[in-house]
Amino acid sequence: MSNIWPPAPTLRPGFKGNPQLTKNGELKHLLTIDGLPRDIITHILDTAQQFVGVAEREVKKVPLLRGKSVFNLFFENSTRTRTTFEIAAKRLSADVLNLNINASSTSKGESLLDTAANLSAMQADMFVVRHAQSGAPYLLAQHCPPHLHVINAGDGWHAHPTQGLLDMYTIRHYKRDFTQLKVAVVGDILHSRVARSDIHALTTLGVPEVRVIGPRTLLPNGLEQFGVRVFHNICEGLKGVDVVIMLRLQNERMNSTLLPSAQEYFKSWGLTPERLALAAPDAIVMHPGPMNRGVEIGSAVADGAQSVILHQVTFGIAVRMAVMGIIAGNNG
């Protein structure tokens, strides 16, 4: 009698596909930039370019989302991101509802999916979601009715794809060609969804050198697998870069086991004019906001000639219009 079992039958259920794309490979939800095809990113940036002009017109509206309802579901506080999504939706002629669902109302027992089910029963067409838990928008995208679109406006440490896209828009606006660039991302990578989305976008768009600069306590495990070069010294890391992306440092990281003080952080990692001088002469400085002046960035740089921080905000509206406009048309 044979002492070995017969070969295993086929066991694994079918791969469910990419959760943010339709069967035809079109963008249905925007959940992350990780794994997003380059042509979709480029299409979003191209579309955004057309929308930048809308803001300069007397009537700042296009009728693309007329009759559609966009629900801003913010389970975590935000002013800037929520506002730019609201402006973007309104410029597309959508009806916008803002819901700030703080943690206490969910702790009363209603689950994320129950909240979403109730809101989708109110004929929502699009959810813009921010949540403290990584992956929360995936859960919504997986369980929402088929006509509904989900845009991730920031989930935990995981992703902030519209921020990543507006950063790419900004870089393209100033630098044109991604394939010749050196880009540095500086600061708290570990807790930053912006950093993750930026890194994925930069590598997808063909940036040959993405550098990550920060103290070891603020860099995640396995960072090399993101396709980046890691630096633990800001002067070395900034040498010759074309773009500097500074990250916001949350106050609660201070005086903890991760960082001793804001003073020491600025001394080691803050962006000063002297340090910026190590970068390429025409380097641009970016920041997702809100800035902590004197912690990660000095005012002389933040308000200096190389700073494009306020332009990022303007471009952000056009990029969010582009994302909403594109996914609203993809119902396959």
Add this chain to the structure above:
Amino acid sequence: MNLHIKRGRLIDPATGLDTEADLFIAAGKIASIGKAPTAFEVHQTIDASGLIVLPGLIDLLARLREPGYEYKATLESEMAAALAGGVTSLVCPPDTDPPLDEPGLVEMLKFRARTLNQARVYPLGALTVGLKGQAITEMAELADAGCIGFSQADAPMLNPQVLLHALQYATTYGYTVWLRAQDPYLAQGGVAASGALASRLGLRGVPEASETIALHTIIELMRITGARVHLSHLSSAAGLELVRAAKQEGLPLSCDVTINHVHLIDLDIGYFDAQYRFDPPLRSQRDREAISTALMDGTIDAICSAHTPVDDDEKLLPFGEASAGATGLELLLSLTVKWAQEKQIPFTQALAKITCAPADVLNLNSGRLALGAPADLVLFDPDAHWLVAPNRLKSQGHNTPFLGYELPVRVRSTIISGQLVYQESKT
């Protein structure tokens, strides 16, 4: 009652026996293999043609959720699940509500289990009062009530001095202490294995060092106290290496892995699939390979189901908020066979990990087809397959990452003490 099991293929992993023969059972014990004992009067005959007759499975960890979590599962539902999975003996951890830290609670559980007349339940008593890791429990009283060892379940033991004293006290009476090797501080808030995947998904990681540092502490305390320890649910290659060395040193150490960790890795989490949330978290491909190797070389004694019924509401949450664990009693046999098939492991060796080896951990004489051993048996069809679907599970917990899998072998009957306690209904 005398039972005659005809024409089955008997497999006894303890001896390597694998032969087609009849089995005779009298007074709840195995009376003879092959030939009927003299003057044997048959009261019941079971035709086991085409089936494998194996000692009933012994599961080193299954949560029954009683007392306290009856909304997740009841003793009735989970004991039925055990039988449907061919599990005839199981160890239940003390993390009930209230925890099993008083003899009365243990007696109640044993009584409830006995009245259901099903799988044998071996409770672990709480090592510390309320599992708080502060004061030790009345271990002797708890043992009299039926506890077979003492454990913190998944509750942290922050103070090494408490652990030292608990080990010393347990050793005084010769009790085994069951421990999880996970440093609570290093694992704090972690929901996935530290590494590239957790970093990409933005999930807080549980570093490998949380397992190895806890192991160093436990092993050193074993050297000091001479305690006998069973380690539950190891997960990392580095941790297994430490256990291998400790066993070679001769320390009285045994350990298990969960069947989930035998099959799955962190990449399976995919797009935040909460079905893959486990404690300890699923680790890398390298760790999974190390688990297989350690099972084959004997470093790991047993595979358990770590059966944890979790309801849908606790899984339909963002990954970091979802409850860890999965239903497992009904999958243990099929998944062990699947592992053996994939790794081309001789099945007596693979099935030992869920029969005689866990029996040895528990110091039981069951888990084998020896004359005089309890007639706890499972009869299964080696050629059948079944699709894992909620409506095919008797457990009240329907969540498992294996939903939708087609798994090999199907339990047809389960026998405890010579009594036919489960027979698959024909549908």
